[in-house]
Amino acid sequence: MAYAYLFKYIIIGDTGVGKSCLLLQFTDKRFQPVHDLTIGVEFGARMITIDGKQIKLQIWDTAGQESFRSITRSYYRGAAGALLVYDITRRDTFNHLTTWLEDARQHSNSNMVIMLIGNKSDLESRREVKKEEGEAFAREHGLIFMETSAKTASNVEEAFINTAKEIYEKIQEGVFDINNEANGIKIGPQHPTTNSTLSGSQGGQHAGGGCC
């Protein structure tokens, strides 16, 4: 299907925080309580619309265990957005955020948009990390923050779409060089090859192009 842009995402975070479930909820709109361990990397994709434009999100879901770190590191490069996920019912997953963030910053391009996600917000009774703590951490490190539940689908769409909006805005601002695919952004095959997108925002025009 034609799209105006393709954004590459990566989902990172400790093992068992719900990365694969978030992806499944976003791409398939369903929650699977049991699923296979993620070994290495998996991915999913979905089309969204921002500002009248079709945008394809290509999402890489990584394995959380430390032993896979060397593999997942290689996936940061060329990602336009990252979802850094922790589990609000397990404090250790929150405590590890700094190492994840270091890793991400070190191996990605500097413009990568990082969204901090506190997952499993449906399990309020087992909460170990306060929402305020997540917000504070996000503020401190310049991340967008959101609590989600892959189970109830609460905020899942928003998490992915807000990240895309942020990336899209950066494109509009000319921060991203969309012709350099190392930034994790690709212009769609049907997209007019003009470079007018960088400064001017003639959204309607492109949306028309993306539809056929």
Added chain:
Amino acid sequence: MAELSALTTSGPVPRAAPSIPPSSPPLPAPNVSAPESPGENSIAKSSLCNDNAADTPAARAGDVSLSLQPVSAPPALPSDTPVTFLGHDPASQREASGKDPEPRAHVIKQEMEPAEPARAAPWMAETETPLLASAASHQSEERPTSPEFKSGPNLYPDVHVTHNPRAGVDVGQLPAGQPQVINTSNPTSGSLDSSDAAEEGKPRPLEQAQQPQAQLPPPPDTPNEARKAELPLTPTRAEQPSPTIPLIHEPAYSVPLPNPNPRPAPDTLSYLESASLMSGTLESLSGLGDDGSSIGSDSEINGLTVRRTDRYGFLGGSQYSDSSEKETRVEVARQREVKWLDMFRHWDKWIKHRFQKVKLRCRKGIPSSLRSRAWQLLSNSQELLEANPGKFEELEREPGEAKWLDIIEKDLHRQFPFHEMFAARGGHGQQDLFRILKAYTIYRPDEGYCQAQAPVAAVLLMHMPAEQAFWCLVQIC
């Protein structure tokens, strides 16, 4: 629009390199050249599981018994009709091992035949959870003989080879009645199976079932030495009675091959028994668990369309393999078994002098009945097992490091959750998985546990007992 595909999932993952199976379509070199449409690149999950297991008698036996139905199953069979269950439908075996086993089993088999996967679809939808059904039927003496009956989980659901030596009909494709290779006193009719010949350019005599000796009355309970000698040596679990033995009333000459699937049935049996006895398991199956965890609740089978297992024991999920995939002809599968058994007998020589041939045969697919033995020999774990008697128990007694146990426990219910052996929380499969993964962390404390070990360990456990699986894992990792 939404696409979700697995890239490198259940297969073993080399730790150092990105886990990309060589056969993978262009895996996103994680840079510019990432593929545009991931959905198009779906890769078969779990190459370990979905490999050439099709090349087994199990794969074809069901078809054969079907094709025999018109001739070998007249309702008024004499009661001494030998009935051979080469395959293991646990339920039917329990049934058959009751009083008056033979005719009854035979009848049941006939009734079960419509349960061939393709045709079974309509009624399967209304079948209750197979695990539950079997657990329940295990308790009661009166089991239904309706097709649903067959919906019980079974590692090799399609294997029901019936042999009726008196049928005296043209059963060219009847495998069970064909003395192969070993029966030298019985000159072959000279017909060579072309596929066998083609397979390795090494034709072997293949007897035809319509030969005169098929009319002989079966020597009752004659011990078949050749058969005994060839039975895979893999020990079965201690707690598993061997439900197959009472059923084998076949003539000595009839099947010089070992039971093609000597292990799965006991596995399934004990697993089901345990499932019915274990507290919490049934609860988990019926979705009554109160754990509301986002990442895995106790309602494990919830949301899963209930159906019979595929030939590998998967109830669903991405590993479920359609029965429509290409299957190896049963004669070919049997020839392979014979060849493998021959290799087992002279293993060292084969490895030393004809390694290329061994490799070739591995790539054609090790018959699933012999995988346990073959894997242990190939990985050389058998040697390790024999050299370390009691070591596994010793490792089991040690407490283990908490940080590893913690991760392992988190992973237990995420490893092949749609496989009948691993579906039940706290079931035998998960318990054994825990045992061997934990033992590994103690055996090699510097390595501990890597998540990619879990699928490997689980596949090993599908084929062999925990101790053997542990040493195999040690050799593989």
